[in-house]
Amino acid sequence: xxxxxxxxxxxxAALAVIVVIAPLFxxxxxxxxxxxxxFIFALAVVGLNLLMGFAGQVSLGHAGFLGIGAYxxxxxxxxxxxxxxxxxxxxAVLSGIVAFLVGRPILKLKGHYLAVATLGFGVLVAxxxxxEADWTGGPDGMxxxxxxxxxxxxxxxxxxxxxxxxxxIVGFVLAANLVDSPxxxxxxAIHDSETAARMLGIDVARKxxxxxxxxxxxxxxxxxxxxxFDGHITPDxxxxxxxxxxxxxxxxxxxxxxxxxxxxxxxxxxxxQALTVFHDYEQATLGLIIMVFMxxxxxxxxxxxxxxxxxxxx
Amino acid sequence: xxxxxxFIFSGLTVGAVYALVGLGFTLIxxxxxxxxxxQGEFVMLGGMITVFLVAAGVPLPLAALIAVGLTTAVxxxxxxxxxxxxxxxSPVTLIMITIGASIFLRGIAxxxxxxxxxxxxxxxxxxxxxxxxxxxxxxxxxxLAVAAIIVVLLWLFMERTLLGKAVTATAANRLAARxxxxxxxxxxxFSFAISAAIGAVAGIVVTPITLTSYDVGTLLALKGFAAAxxxxxxxxxxxxxxxxxxxxxxALTAGYISSNYKDAVSxxxxxxxxxxxxxxxxxxxxxxxx
Amino acid sequence: xxxxxxxxxxxxxxxxxAVDGVSLAVERGEVYSIIGPNGSGKTxxxxxxxxxxxPTTGTIRLAGENVTGLVPEQLAxxxxxxxxxxxxxxxxxxVLENVMVGRHRHEKTxxxxxxxxWPSVARQNRQTREAAMAALxxxxxxxxxxxxxxxxxxGALKRLEIARALASEPVLLLLDEPAAGCNPVETQELDRVxxxxxxxxxxxxxxxxDMRLVMNISDRVHVLASGRTLAHGTxxxxxxxxxxxEAYLGTHGSEEAAxxxx
Numbered sequence: 081x082x083x084x085x086x087x088x089x090x091x092x093a094a095l096a097v098i099v100v101i102a103p104l105f106x107x108x109x110x111x112x113x114x115x116x117x118x119f120i121f122a123l124a125v126v127g128l129n130l131l132m133g134f135a136g137q138v139s140l141g142h143a144g145f146l147g148i149g150a151y152x153x154x155x156x157x158x159x160x161x162x163x164x165x166x167x168x169x170x171x172a173v174l175s176g177i178v179a180f181l182v183g184r185p186i187l188k189l190k191g192h193y194l195a196v197a198t199l200g201f202g203v204l205v206a207x208x209x210x211x212e213a214d215w216t217g218g219p220d221g222m223x224x225x226x227x228x229x230x231x232x233x234x235x236x237x238x239x240x241x242x243x244x245x246x247x248x249i250v251g252f253v254l255a256a257n258l259v260d261s262p263x264x265x266x267x268x269a270i271h272d273s274e275t276a277a278r279m280l281g282i283d284v285a286r287k288x289x290x291x292x293x294x295x296x297x298x299x300x301x302x303x304x305x306x307x308x309f310d311g312h313i314t315p316d317x318x319x320x321x322x323x324x325x326x327x328x329x330x331x332x333x334x335x336x337x338x339x340x341x342x343x344x345x346x347x348x349x350x351x352x353q354a355l356t357v358f359h360d361y362e363q364a365t366l367g368l369i370i371m372v373f374m375x376x377x378x379x380x381x382x383x384x385x386x387x388x389x390x391x392x393x394x
Numbered sequence: 395x396x397x398x399x400x401f402i403f404s405g406l407t408v409g410a411v412y413a414l415v416g417l418g419f420t421l422i423x424x425x426x427x428x429x430x431x432x433q434g435e436f437v438m439l440g441g442m443i444t445v446f447l448v449a450a451g452v453p454l455p456l457a458a459l460i461a462v463g464l465t466t467a468v469x470x471x472x473x474x475x476x477x478x479x480x481x482x483x484s485p486v487t488l489i490m491i492t493i494g495a496s497i498f499l500r501g502i503a504x505x506x507x508x509x510x511x512x513x514x515x516x517x518x519x520x521x522x523x524x525x526x527x528x529x530x531x532x533x534x535x536x537x538l539a540v541a542a543i544i545v546v547l548l549w550l551f552m553e554r555t556l557l558g559k560a561v562t563a564t565a566a567n568r569l570a571a572r573x574x575x576x577x578x579x580x581x582x583x584f585s586f587a588i589s590a591a592i593g594a595v596a597g598i599v600v601t602p603i604t605l606t607s608y609d610v611g612t613l614l615a616l617k618g619f620a621a622a623x624x625x626x627x628x629x630x631x632x633x634x635x636x637x638x639x640x641x642x643x644x645a646l647t648a649g650y651i652s653s654n655y656k657d658a659v660s661x662x663x664x665x666x667x668x669x670x671x672x673x674x675x676x677x678x679x680x681x682x683x684x
Numbered sequence: 685x686x687x688x689x690x691x692x693x694x695x696x697x698x699x700x701x702a703v704d705g706v707s708l709a710v711e712r713g714e715v716y717s718i719i720g721p722n723g724s725g726k727t728x729x730x731x732x733x734x735x736x737x738x739p740t741t742g743t744i745r746l747a748g749e750n751v752t753g754l755v756p757e758q759l760a761x762x763x764x765x766x767x768x769x770x771x772x773x774x775x776x777x778x779v780l781e782n783v784m785v786g787r788h789r790h791e792k793t794x795x796x797x798x799x800x801x802w803p804s805v806a807r808q809n810r811q812t813r814e815a816a817m818a819a820l821x822x823x824x825x826x827x828x829x830x831x832x833x834x835x836x837x838x839g840a841l842k843r844l845e846i847a848r849a850l851a852s853e854p855v856l857l858l859l860d861e862p863a864a865g866c867n868p869v870e871t872q873e874l875d876r877v878x879x880x881x882x883x884x885x886x887x888x889x890x891x892x893x894d895m896r897l898v899m900n901i902s903d904r905v906h907v908l909a910s911g912r913t914l915a916h917g918t919x920x921x922x923x924x925x926x927x928x929x930e931a932y933l934g935t936h937g938s939e940e941a942a943x944x945x946x
Contacts, residue, residue: 138486185669191485192429196623197668200661203616207661211654254799261798261805262791262812269774269785276772279734280852281760281789290795320612324493331490336776360505367498371476374491378483 088256091339095252098342099245103238112237114350119244120305122345123251125329126338127298130255132327133336134264135291136271137187138195141202142326145175145296147209147318149303154224154313155215164227168304175300176293183292187285202323209315221314224307240309247305248342251298255338258294267291268336299326328370334380343381347373396527401649402642407534407603409641410541411437414596415618416625416633417548418589424565424628425578425585427485431492432472434615435499436593439465441606442503444598445512454515462594468499469590473583496611503608516602533602540599544592545634552630561585565628613657620664625676632676686748687712687856687887693732693742702728704911705742710856710889713882717890717898720908726891727769729908730858733889734766735759746856761789763855767845767862769891773833780829782844783816786851790815819851820844823877839866846877856887863894875901899923 099119106112128142152171156162162170186197209216216222227234234243258264266287269277274284307313316322325348333344348369355365377384415433422430440461447457476491483491518532552558564571564581572578597606604610621640625632640660648656667675688710695703703725710716718726731737733744735756743752746762754762765786774782791812797805820826823843828836836844842862849857859878863871871894878888878901892898898905899919906916907928915925922928 132486186665189668192627193623193668195429195489196619197665199616200620200665200668204658204661204665207655207658211658257801257805258795258799260809261801262788262793262808263795263798265777265781265785266788266793268777268781269788272774272776273772275736275756276768276774276848277785278756279760279766279772280786280848281757282785283757294795294799320616321497324490324497327486328490328494331486335486361501363497363504364501367494367496367501370494371491371498374483374487374494375476375480378480378487 088260091256092249092253095249095339095342099242099249103241109237112241114353116237116240116244116309117306118342118346118349119241119248120302120309121326121329121349122342123244123248123305124299124302124326125333125341125345126248126251126255127295127302128326129330129333129335129338129341130258130267130298131291131295132330133334133340134259134271135267135288137288137292138191138327139198139292139295140195140320140323140327141198141200141205142295142299143318143320143322144202144205145179145299146303146306146322146326147205147315148175148178149300149305150224150307150313150317151209151216152300153227153304153307154222157225158222159215164225164308165229168301168308171304172297172300175296179293179296180289183289183296184285187288187292199320199323202318203320206315206318206320209318216315219315221312223312224310226311227308234308240305244305244309247301251301252338252341259338263287263290325366331380332370332373332377334382334384337380337382340380340382347381397649399526400528401645403528403530403534405642405645406638407537407600407641408644409638410537411596411600411604411614411637412617412621412640413634413637414541414544414592415614416621416637417545417630418593419618419622420628420630420633421561421585421589421592422582423622424630425561426477426582428477428488428492429485429619430472430586430589431489431615431619432496432499432611433589433593433618434611434613435496435503436465436469436590436611437597437600437614438503438606438608438611439468439499440594440597441514441601441610442507442512442597442608443594445514445601445606446507448514458598461598462591465594465597466587466591469586469593470583472590473586477582477586478579496615500608500611507608509608511605511607512601513605514598514601520602531603533599537599537603540595544595548588548592548630557584617660620660624664624667629676635675685712686710687746688733688889689745690733691743693729693739693744695728695732695737695740701911703732703739706908706911706913707742708906708913708916710887711903712887713885714903715878715882715888715890715901717892717902717905718908719892719895719898719905720914723910724908725911726908727860728911730766730860730889730891734764734858760852763853764858765849765852765854765856766858767842767849767860769860769864771838771841771845773841773844775832775834777833778829779825779831779833779836779844780813780816780820782833783819783848783851784812786819786848787812787815789852816847816851819847822850822880823847824873839870842866843870843874843877846874850881854886856889857881858889858891860891861893862890863892863897871897 102115124146128139131137131139149171152174153164153167156167156170157164182201186194189197210219266277266282269282270284270287278284303317306317329344329348332347333340351369352362352366415437418433419430422428443461443464444457447460448454472495476495480488480491516533517536520531522529522531552562560576561581564576564578568578617640621637622633624640625636643663644656644660647659686709691707693703693706694701706729718729720726732739735754738753743750745751746764751759774785791808817826817829820829823846825840825843825847833844842865846862862874866874875897881888902919904917905919905922907914907922915922915928
């Protein structure tokens with residue numbers, strides 16, 4: 081019991097310390113902005129990692145859900161006079177429903193076929209967002225009103241830093257809970273052998289669908305945050321490149337490592353910013369980072385490091 | 395009727411390019427099980443290098459030749475510098491490496507070249523050919539002819555040469571191929587080089603029609619990938635048929651429904667095909683053994 | 685009472701009849717072995733009984749209920765469990781976690797409860813852990829509980845699969861070549877484990893090549909050849925059946941024949 085308690089409390093405590101300590105090293109609001117972006121992406125990555133790292137199902141289209149969440153908080157207040165926080169919930173529910181409808185047929189696919197199907201889904205969302213200009217403003221995107229919570233206007237990079245940090249911790253805790261539960265064990269079992277999992281009574285199709293929906297909701301909430309934080313949103317949020325970034329963050333941090341989500345997001349948000357003096361070099365740098373890390377730390381940063389330190393760890 | 399013919403012409407032209415990209419995917423996949431998402435960048439490089447060499451005063455045929463050569467070198471380098479060092483990694487890791495390479499190449503192209511659209515002069519002028527009430531650019535015929543020649547040459551190569559048979563053997567069973575003395579690493583090298591060259595050629599011949607820029611690769615890669623999946627991954631005839639089919643579907647959608655949604659329809663159809671026939675049109679079903 | 689019965693089961697793959705008109709009836713609490721040369725359809729028969737393949741013709745009954753065409757997870761919930769000839773271990777998990785997955789059909793799972801880690805989930809995790817430890821202890825793997833499954837040797841992985849199946853508290857347990865790759869000591873241990881199962885009323889259907897083990901612990905033996913039933917009966921009857929001696933033991937090598945009869 082003591083051990084279980086420890087394994088639950090320590091990562092959480094470490095995370096809380098990171099969130100609180102990091103601002104001591106910030107020298108400007110811009111640093112808060114980067115920090116907020118890291119937590120927002122990390123939230124989406126935690127969810128995607130449940131799908132990819134634990135259940136072993138790849139998705140090259142998760143930015144589609146990011147897009148649904150982002151445009152929900154843009155369209156809801158603008159056209160339906162809904163409060164932003166409520167629009168966020170609507171987006172999350174909508175993402176869940178879309179994930180349910182899309183996931184049911186395509187999660188039967190495996191490997192490369194699943195990859196191309198999810199990719200197709202993500203691209204479709206981006207195309208719709210680009211073309212339904214009456215609602216979305218087309219390729220130029222649309223402005224997003226500020227988030228109001230209990231009459232308090234949420235704005236400023238520092239405020240968003242704390243909000244995103246707190247939300248990420250909640251998302252982290254939920255994911256960690258799931259991993260240490262019957263559902264979590266079933267998902268990991270599916271990753272290694274669907275046949276054996278089914279033979280033990282696990283409804284594989286249903287478990288995959290459930291986790292696909294959960295990961296979609298994570299991405300949707302992160303998308304809503306991204307839109308509310310930036311104040312402006314374009315269809316790029318749902319684009320193929322975004323989906324790839326999310327997957328890269330999962331793989332970079334370490335598949336199946338809940339903690340890796342933060343590391344993966346941090347590396348892919350911070351490094352391009354730090355290494356990029358001129359805007360022109362951003363893509364080349366991003367591509368190089370992905371290649372170099374994949375080649376040299378192929379198991380992901382967190383698992384590779386913990387393997388180096390402790391010999392073996394899951 | 396003339397309208398339909400028009401759509402079929404343009405569908406065939408675009409489809410031929412998708413087929414070539416899909417063929418590139420298939421070659422590399424068969425030799426190494428790797429899905430190379432940088433395939434679209436080969437097409438971009440072929441077009442862009444030619445454009446800039448021509449602008450620098452190099453005659454078009456020479457420029458095209460150099461572009462194919464350079465792109466082939468990039469393909470080889472991709473295998474040697476990025477794929478080989480990560481041998482034995484999980485499929486997801488390998489896919490991510492090629493995607494990283496794709497983003498990297500795009501970024502480099504944006505720095506070396508620029509972010510504008512470019513064209514090339516057509517080989518036989520730009521006077522449209524009239525046929526059955528529809529018109530067709532002479533360059534479309536060039537695209538179709540070049541695609542057909544590549545497909546035939548590739549087929550002859552696979553069927554008639556020892557190296558081609560080694561490629562086929564490697565695709566069928568890597569371990570067995572190695573046991574009978576085939577250097578499978580060289581085969582993969584070779585598949586990357588040929589894929590890159592095919593991509594570059596496609597990029598050069600299609601640029602006069604569709605224009606090119608540093609970022610045309612992504613969508614082309616997605617469509618080529620989709621074409622390969624549609625045909626059943628690993629099947630070269632499947633990739634060609636899948637590519638042409640995709641091009642036709644797109645052109646007809648753009649013509650009769652909405653040009654905004656031509657990309658959407660092709661992805662929708664891919665989803666439907668995958669769900670209804672998960673092995674694609676030409677792929678074979680596998681029985682899972684436990 | 686008949687726990688498992690199959691009548692006229694048949695399935696073909698690409699024109700080859702892998703199993704061709706096989707019928708059998710297994711009584712509760714007995715050890716029922718299926719033997720036959722390689723390729724005689726033993727594992728295919730297992731895959732049919734456990735719902736991985738759907739038979740072309742024939743019916744399967746589990747505890748009297750027609751279960752033909754049910755998928756593995758439905759059969760698992762009715763108390764059928766099995767191990768695999770080619771190991772199907774959850775290699776990313778620890779030894780204990782592997783067995784904990786075996787408890788799945790007895791666990792109440794809800795995605796919200798699991799996400800929020802309600803007290804009921806914690807309590808259930810504890811119960812699952814205890815039951816899994818007990819199952820591990822039965823196959824002698826209690827000490828290895830916290831090790832990664834990937835770190836275990838082959839013989840131990842075979843026992844891990846049995847522990848995982850046991851954790852699901854099966855009524856009917858299918859063991860596919862449990863002794864393959866085991867040394868004589870491990871095989872003897874296996875003999876003991878299987879006997880202890882039947883004492884609890886668990887029915888065991890066994891596919892096995894180790895004739896000494898089969899003849900020792902089986903109540904009845906069913907012999908397959910080329911997908912058809914060659915003979916069935918008590919070990920003694922089967923051993924003295926001329927058709928079996930000729931077709932099975934004869935082709936399978938005199939060494940094994942000698943071991944079987946000796």
